[in-house]
Amino acid sequence: MKISKLVLLFMLIVGCASAQQKPNIVYIICDDLGYGDVQILNPEKGKIPTPKIDAFSKESMTFTDAHSASAVCTPSRYAILTGRYSWRSRLQEGVLRGGDEFEALIDKNLETVPAMLKKAGYNTAAMGKWHLGFNFLDEAGKPYDLYEGKKLLDAPIGAHVPNGPVSRGFDSYIGFHHSASMNTIIKDDKVIDHMAPIKMLQFLGDQATDFIAKESKKNKPFFMYLALNSPHSPVVPSEAWQGKSGMSPYADFVMETDDAVGRVLKALEESGIADNTLVFFTSDNGCSYPVAKGEKLEKEFGHYPSANFRGSKSDIWEGGHRIPFMVRWPGTIEANSKNDKLICQTSLMATCAEIAGVNTSESTGVDSYSILPMLKNKKAKTDYNLVVHHSINGKFSIRNKKWKLELTPGSGGWTNPNDKKARELNLPEIQLYNMKKDEEETTNVYQKYPKVVKKLTAELKQIVENGRTTSGPLQQNDVPVDIYKTASTEEATEH
Secondary structure (H helix, E strand, O other): OHHHHHHHHHHHHHHHHHHHHOOEEEEEEEEOOOHHHOHHHOOOOOOOOOHHHHHHHHOOEEEOOEEOOOOOHHHHHHHHHHOOOHHHOOOOOOOOOOOHHHOOOOOOOOOOHHHHHHHOOOEEEEEEEOOOOOOOEOOOOOEOOOEEOOEEOOOOOOOEOOOOHHHOOOOEEEEEOOHHHOOEEEEOOEEEEEOOHHHHHHHHHHHHHHHHHHHOOOOOOEEEEEEEEEEOOOOOOOHHHOOOOOOOHHHHHHHHHHHHHHHHHHHHHHOOOHHHEEEEEEEOOOOOHHHHOHHHHHHHHOOOOOOOOOOOOOOOOHHHHEOOEEEEOOOOOOOOEEEOOOEEHHHHHHHHHHHHOOOOOOOOOOOOOOOHHHHHOOOOOOOOOOEEEEOOOOOEEEEOOOEEEEOOOOOOOOOOOOHHHHHHOOOOOOEEEEOOOOOOOOOOOOOOOHHHHHHHHHHHHHHHHHOOOOOOOOOOOOOOOOOOOOHHHHHHHOO
16 A cells, blocks of 8 residues: 555656646737837947847857748737738738727637647746737627727726737736737726736736746646737837936836846746746847837937848838847747747747657648757758748738749838839839848849849748648648739749
């Protein structure tokens, strides 16, 4: 009998040790933080101090050619949590707004990263901005009418949220839907409070650090998806941070964002779990140049939010989707290392599946490749031989290691020349850049390399038609996908 008890005790200890061996996973995503807003990534033209993120970079592997799946937020977040490009869904351009945000974008039958990790024994928590669609219902199950013309009203306290994060794989959620409704606080599936946006960043920092402190005492791995509200508009640095930068409210907000990230990292250290926690730090797209008052930052202070890259949030150019991307896992990832290989944020699904030892279905993460081999060895090759970019106006681009083809005459977004202006200037309908020689996208060489244009166009069409980028059975897109948008663009790819 004693032997049996000892055997049972041994099995329990082994089981607990096995559970502990799986790392906690923390995914910190900023809102509209430009590549050049992180000082260590932009040493010559970055003037906003970001000491906490800079220190984190020195403990991490920093990817210098990492990309969001879109140049705006909703589609980027969809791709992160599903491993699937958002243009395969109903969202063909822009973000969820104007009433469309009341319908969940992630299909209830589509596996998400948190749902997958729950199978591996993870506790999954989301905090902050969602912006992937959910509704507000009254006690009778009737949707609230929250639009007064174009004005979005606050959902009342007690409103039920049936199709939010906890219906898409998360065990718990606290946060807000999007920037226009930031003062409506949702906990799990109910509206619990109204809060001034100026308090949100500190509130999310408090929620994250409290969660870490509690989870550190449990013998169970966790996945924490922390979607900060900053430095997106409204630009509302808290009183303690106002004027800190000596530059602008946006610069103050970036500094406060840096501090919020530092608070999370400090909580991991103080809880004694930093060594067994994989931490991702990134942004959902490039800096919003109009919100940041980018021209003033550049001219008066020498700060370039997109570093040397062309464009910013919304654009098909690099400034729209090349983002900060750092990953730390002590003892596994080489500290203070750089990786210049091409990757995309769709990688989270496959990477987490490999780490957690989960076999996913053939319809899961159809555009997701694991970057775990690169995290363990910076010399390992990337599986992202092709990455598809998408602008706010739904314009497509495809990139391989050397070449980037853009199926639009202008920025595809807000930056001049936008597409209308580009056509007025008689600019070519398509753009091709040699990214090895011309990361700034200054010289369009599409006429010089027609074979490259045709090859990349064919590869993009195949990725769309196959319903996936990865190998496996063909999948269906939710709606028809038009990569050209105009007949003139299609014609340009054929000559």
